[in-house]
Amino acid sequence: MTEALATAQGPGTVRSPERYGRILIKISGEALLGSRAYGVEPDVLAFIARQVGEVHRAGVEVAIVVGGGNIFRGLAASAAGMERATGDFMGMLATVMNALALQDALEKGGTATRVMSAIAMNEVAEPYIRRRAMRHMEKGRVVILAAGTGNPYFTTDTAAALRAVEIGAEVLLKATKVDGVYTADPRVHPDAQRHEELTYGQVLADRLGVLDSTAVSLCMENDLPIVVFDMNRPDNIRRAALGEPVGTLIHGGRVRE
Numbered sequence: 001m002t003e004a005l006a007t008a009q010g011p012g013t014v015r016s017p018e019r020y021g022r023i024l025i026k027i028s029g030e031a032l033l034g035s036r037a038y039g040v041e042p043d044v045l046a047f048i049a050r051q052v053g054e055v056h057r058a059g060v061e062v063a064i065v066v067g068g069g070n071i072f073r074g075l076a077a078s079a080a081g082m083e084r085a086t087g088d089f090m091g092m093l094a095t096v097m098n099a100l101a102l103q104d105a106l107e108k109g110g111t112a113t114r115v116m117s118a119i120a121m122n123e124v125a126e127p128y129i130r131r132r133a134m135r136h137m138e139k140g141r142v143v144i145l146a147a148g149t150g151n152p153y154f155t156t157d158t159a160a161a162l163r164a165v166e167i168g169a170e171v172l173l174k175a176t177k178v179d180g181v182y183t184a185d186p187r188v189h190p191d192a193q194r195h196e197e198l199t200y201g202q203v204l205a206d207r208l209g210v211l212d213s214t215a216v217s218l219c220m221e222n223d224l225p226i227v228v229f230d231m232n233r234p235d236n237i238r239r240a241a242l243g244e245p246v247g248t249l250i251h252g253g254r255v256r257e
Contacts, residue, residue: 026064030069073091116132181203
């Protein structure tokens with residue numbers, strides 16, 4: 001397994017320029033909106049598909065977990081009075097729609113894919129089976145993992161962390177609309193500072209909210225590094241996947257002062 005973190009001379013850790021061998025990319029549903037208020041922006045899909053295709057052609061095995069917030073959010077429905085489990089299942093179905101849209105964009109660019117769903121729907125997706133997902137990647141296919149964990153009360157962040165651990169990914173790449181983790185919300189606090197590195201413990205203790213605590217704890221228990229980065233900047237997905245210093249790195253080592 002390619003090491004993505006290398007020990008520096010002296011205290012702290014630095015990122016290695018070596019590319020990862022197998023990655024999992026978490027893409028939120030909101031990231032697919034583009035300039036729209038609802039649904040999927042085709043130009044955004046093409047933008048993501050181009051970069052994922054480049055990473056795939058570079059020899060990196062790729063899995064993707066996609067959210068569904070651009071179509072339906074279970075938590076929002078729950079806050080409006082809908083039963084939480086019902087809302088979460090509806091949100092899982094929204095992720096399948098996004099997965100199919102992303103599959104279409106990737107295959108138009110010549111990248112072989114498989115959509116695998118945690119909820120059985122054999123007409124549109126394969127059932128998620130861990131060994132089958134790994135085999136698809138070994139055969140050169142990008143695997144798009146839909147329907148979260150298949151269970152309510154778990155976010156797609158947690159689904160991404162769980163699947164990354166299950167398939168033996170070397171890093172969890174969280175593609176967002178901001179260029180890393182800040183000391184405060186940069187949209188509200190212009191003077192907020194971006195962290196280059198954080199430990200899992202810092203993210204949990206400071207309640208930074210970049211991922212939910214269950215996802216961070218799962219990564220911490222399995223020593224799975226997380227990279228949080230802005231997917232809207234040109235080539236950031238490719239750069240992050242190839243191990244270049246992009247966004248904020250969350251890991252279990254020591255953080256440079």
